[in-house]
Amino acid sequence: MEGLEEQKDTSVNNEGQQGEAPPPYKLIERNEFLHRKHKKQKEEDIAICECQYDSNNPDSACGDRCLNVFTSTECTPGYCPCGSHCKNQRFQKCEYAASRLFKTEGRGWGLLSGENIKAGQFVIEYCGEVISWKEAKQRSQAYESAGLKDAYIIYLNADESIDATHKGSLARFINHSCQPNCETRKWNVLGEVRVGIFAMQDIPAGTELAYDYNFEWYGGAIVRCLCGASCCSEFLGAKSRGFQEATYLWDDNDDRYSVENVPLYDSDDDEPTSKSHNAIIPYIPIAERDNEELLRNTDDFDSPIFSQSMPIVVEPINFAPMEIDEAKYDTTEEDTIYLESTQQNSAKKSAMISRIRSNHACRNYHTESSPLSKSSSRNAGGKSKIGMRKQIDVKLICERLAISEAREEILACEETKKQATARLDSLYDKIRPAIEEHERDNQDSVSTSVAEKWIEASCCKLKAEFDFHYAICKNIVITPRVCDAPQVDNTVDEVILLENGH
Numbered sequence: 001m002e003g004l005e006e007q008k009d010t011s012v013n014n015e016g017q018q019g020e021a022p023p024p025y026k027l028i029e030r031n032e033f034l035h036r037k038h039k040k041q042k043e044e045d046i047a048i049c050e051c052q053y054d055s056n057n058p059d060s061a062c063g064d065r066c067l068n069v070f071t072s073t074e075c076t077p078g079y080c081p082c083g084s085h086c087k088n089q090r091f092q093k094c095e096y097a098a099s100r101l102f103k104t105e106g107r108g109w110g111l112l113s114g115e116n117i118k119a120g121q122f123v124i125e126y127c128g129e130v131i132s133w134k135e136a137k138q139r140s141q142a143y144e145s146a147g148l149k150d151a152y153i154i155y156l157n158a159d160e161s162i163d164a165t166h167k168g169s170l171a172r173f174i175n176h177s178c179q180p181n182c183e184t185r186k187w188n189v190l191g192e193v194r195v196g197i198f199a200m201q202d203i204p205a206g207t208e209l210a211y212d213y214n215f216e217w218y219g220g221a222i223v224r225c226l227c228g229a230s231c232c233s234e235f236l237g238a239k240s241r242g243f244q245e246a247t248y249l250w251d252d253n254d255d256r257y258s259v260e261n262v263p264l265y266d267s268d269d270d271e272p273t274s275k276s277h278n279a280i281i282p283y284i285p286i287a288e289r290d291n292e293e294l295l296r297n298t299d300d301f302d303s304p305i306f307s308q309s310m311p312i313v314v315e316p317i318n319f320a321p322m323e324i325d326e327a328k329y330d331t332t333e334e335d336t337i338y339l340e341s342t343q344q345n346s347a348k349k350s351a352m353i354s355r356i357r358s359n360h361a362c363r364n365y366h367t368e369s370s371p372l373s374k375s376s377s378r379n380a381g382g383k384s385k386i387g388m389r390k391q392i393d394v395k396l397i398c399e400r401l402a403i404s405e406a407r408e409e410i411l412a413c414e415e416t417k418k419q420a421t422a423r424l425d426s427l428y429d430k431i432r433p434a435i436e437e438h439e440r441d442n443q444d445s446v447s448t449s450v451a452e453k454w455i456e457a458s459c460c461k462l463k464a465e466f467d468f469h470y471a472i473c474k475n476i477v478i479t480p481r482v483c484d485a486p487q488v489d490n491t492v493d494e495v496i497l498l499e500n501g502h
């Protein structure tokens, strides 16, 4: 909450100065919904993690190992087993990193980190007005007609965008970089998807925060990118859908908007060879200032430090400009592998969740009879399941096995398999309303919590099936048949098992 307070003050103070200030906008901490109501989280959609708070170890409460954190879902207050200790409510509690505004040269206003930020840390939520895609398009055109050059509309999902032009959090000031230190991530918060800015690497205090607008951005005018990265793609959001639909160019003396030979991309793969256009904004540090002192006073705009520098507030202490110092940001091979594998893992995870969420996947899951499919008993491909699998006659197998432990093992595995199947069946009954709702309204989806339970139950069932089949195969191979073995007591059974087990 400290960060939030600081940001509120910063914004108010900025706007209260006589000097240059960003064009007016309303600072908000929650998305505002214009075309629909804020969704209410249904009880059955609430994801409850299994974390247990240990007072001797404060880190025990909903950290990296929390099931909800793993699926990018915030815990729901009142339901989390860690209660008030839960650390997985960062969007809800506005647990932002300290940051402050500064005026860039050539890229309007930007946002600086006001503290050392750790890799992976939640920096701030991108808040604004949630509008439909159609409205986003209309607004974008209207802004352009009104002469607004800075664009603040980003994608939320296939149907909705967030517009932070009139109302937004300080995240609206984060500029684009083709070699960013932050990224956007979508989180499920109380049933709504929200967009957060997260640090991709450790970010020292006083560094400009930036993320890659590509694919996220519903741009306004086509803007020449001045991030200065060697891998710069030259135009802001050049790969975004909005960019490809843009039909206008700014025609004035501003270098950023005079664009020739604008490239269009169909996809990431089409990206042309990057060129550096050496358009780096030179940063001239404010000489003879004590950085420590500046940092302490960053939210105190009445301090002598700021009044000296008015009217333009430019305080990029230790500011690493958008020009990237290759040596500083050089990643080791290990880092690269880690980054790639993290991205791949997360892509795989998302794909799995998406599959579970999609109607297709939900319909197809049930290859065995369920309460739903009792009458038809067909899988999604339309084939009758009867005959698809060879039935195992457990009773017959057990009658033939001479050793009681072998029989018991098979029967126990069969029981576990039955329980896992029943659990999946009952989950399917619970999931059915969500699927039906999903079919009615494609903005809605099967919640992550349900998808997650679904994956868990499916995995349990698969494991139980595997164990069952393994127990049968193993015992058929190593256990003597009733007819082969003398009918003896259990002690003798054990001896025979050992002998035959070789």
Ligand SMILES: C[S@@+](CC[C@H](N)C(=O)[O-])C[C@H]1O[C@@H](n2cnc3c(N)ncnc32)[C@H](O)[C@@H]1O
Residues within 6 Å of the ligand: 022, 106, 107, 108, 109, 110, 149, 150, 151, 152, 172, 173, 174, 175, 176, 177, 220, 223, 224, 225, 226, 227, 236, 256
């Ligand atoms: C979300 S706003 C960022 C804040 C903005 N600089 C401001 O002053 O309010 C996006 C706009 O900032 C400018 N911008 C952001 N990153 C830029 C970059 N790398 N190069 C040039 N302009 C940039 C563009 O005008 C863009 O439409």
